Amino acid sequence: MRFDARVEVTLREGIADPEGATIERALPALGFLGVHEVRAGRSFRLVLDADSEAAARELAQSLADRLLANPVLERAAVELAAR
Amino acid sequence: MGARVGVVVFPGTNCEYDAATALASLGADVRYVWHHTASLEGLDVVVLPGGFAHGDYLRPGAIASFSEVMGAVVEFAASGGAVVGICNGFQVLCEAGLLPGALQKNAGLTFLCEPTEVVVASSRSVLTSGVAVGTPLTIPINHFSGSYVCDAATLASLHDGDRVLLRYTRNPNGSMDDIAGIANEAGNVVGLMPHPERASSALLGSTDGCVLLGALLSNVRAMV
Numbered sequence: 001m002r003f004d005a006r007v008e009v010t011l012r013e014g015i016a017d018p019e020g021a022t023i024e025r026a027l028p029a030l031g032f033l034g035v036h037e038v039r040a041g042r043s044f045r046l047v048l049d050a051d052s053e054a055a056a057r058e059l060a061q062s063l064a065d066r067l068l069a070n071p072v073l074e075r076a077a078v079e080l081a082a083r
Numbered sequence: 084m085g086a087r088v089g090v091v092v093f094p095g096t097n098c099e100y101d102a103a104t105a106l107a108s109l110g111a112d113v114r115y116v117w118h119h120t121a122s123l124e125g126l127d128v129v130v131l132p133g134g135f136a137h138g139d140y141l142r143p144g145a146i147a148s149f150s151e152v153m154g155a156v157v158e159f160a161a162s163g164g165a166v167v168g169i170c171n172g173f174q175v176l177c178e179a180g181l182l183p184g185a186l187q188k189n190a191g192l193t194f195l196c197e198p199t200e201v202v203v204a205s206s207r208s209v210l211t212s213g214v215a216v217g218t219p220l221t222i223p224i225n226h227f228s229g230s231y232v233c234d235a236a237t238l239a240s241l242h243d244g245d246r247v248l249l250r251y252t253r254n255p256n257g258s259m260d261d262i263a264g265i266a267n268e269a270g271n272v273v274g275l276m277p278h279p280e281r282a283s284s285a286l287l288g289s290t291d292g293c294v295l296l297g298a299l300l301s302n303v304r305a306m307v
Contacts (some may be wrong), residue, residue, distance in 0.1 A: 016257065018192045046291065067138060067149075070142055073187040073232060 001082040003056040004049045009069045009076050010041035044068055047083075056080055084305040089116040089126040091156070091172075093136035093147045098280065102132040104226045105283035109297050118150040127303045128165040129156055131172025133225065133278055142227045143186065144174035153179050165209040165303050170226055171233065173264070173274030182274045183241070183266055184233030186226075194227045198288065200252040201263045201277055205245045209271025209306075210273040213298045220291040222254060222277035224263075229276040231258040231265070240244035244268055250274055 011017050019040035027035045052054035059079055064076035088111045090099050097144055103113045123129055136147035160166045167177040176182045189195060203218040203235030238260060241247050249264035264275030266282055
């Protein structure tokens with residue numbers, strides 16, 4: 001089976017996010033009010049071959065934890081869709 | 084004979100000549116080690132110099148930490164060999180798990196390139212043994228991701244083991260506990276963000292880097 005995977009890597013709670021904070025500070029200057037807790041992150045798209053959705057999830061999560069995210073700073077969330 | 088130093092070169096490393104020149108001027112016998120090399124035989128010290136290994140893609144040091152040479156560096160470190168990561172090299176050592184914690188984007192989100200004062204906070208490492216605690220050193224930094232971060236348990240173990248080697252006098256990047264350099268438990272693996280090789284000649288504005296590099300070479304000679 002083939003799956004579309006999206007891996008979202010974000011900073012862990014409690015880790016300072018200077019990028020998110022800078023974006024948040026810029027928003028009022030553009031007239032966007034009432035926006036809070038902006039957190040920056042990155043997103044990766046992958047296509048996976050696996051025997052089942054569980055296997056695809058396991059593959060995506062393990063590669064995300066090993067390479068895409070640094071577990072000291074970040075956590076990785078996986079979303080899957082069968083093709 | 085001088086200490087035999089290998090300076091590791093990844094694609095995108097750019098401080099290897101500076102590091103090699105500074106170490107050679109202090110009497111080291113220096114050779115370059117390409118990142119595909121799997122053996123570090125005949126070396127007393129391995130230096131991972133600064134730069135942007137693999138373009139800093141993904142995260143600084145992330146791709147380099149999987150290089151062929153890093154397997155050899157892990158073995159070299161495990162057998163007690165001296166390993167020093169400077170700037171990007173420090174990031175590589177953290178990504179490779181040889182040092183705890185990580186280096187995050189600077190708090191101000193600006194690239195910092197300036198002389199910085201650090202103070203020696205511990206002599207329990209191959210880089211700082213013989214250098215008195217409290218010694219102030221002016222050494223340049225040159226980084227975008229130099230803000231040291233770790234969890235509370237790791238920070239406590241760094242304190243308990245006297246493993247914080249260098250602290251900034253005026254924290255430039257938001258590093259936890261003003262940390263500019265740390266060591267592993269045994270003290271033979273060291274990472275620091277300041278560039279001692281850039282403070283190795285009066286012409287460069289400071290010779291304070293030689294205090295650390297000179298200590299490294301004499302400590303290694305004592306070990307051999």
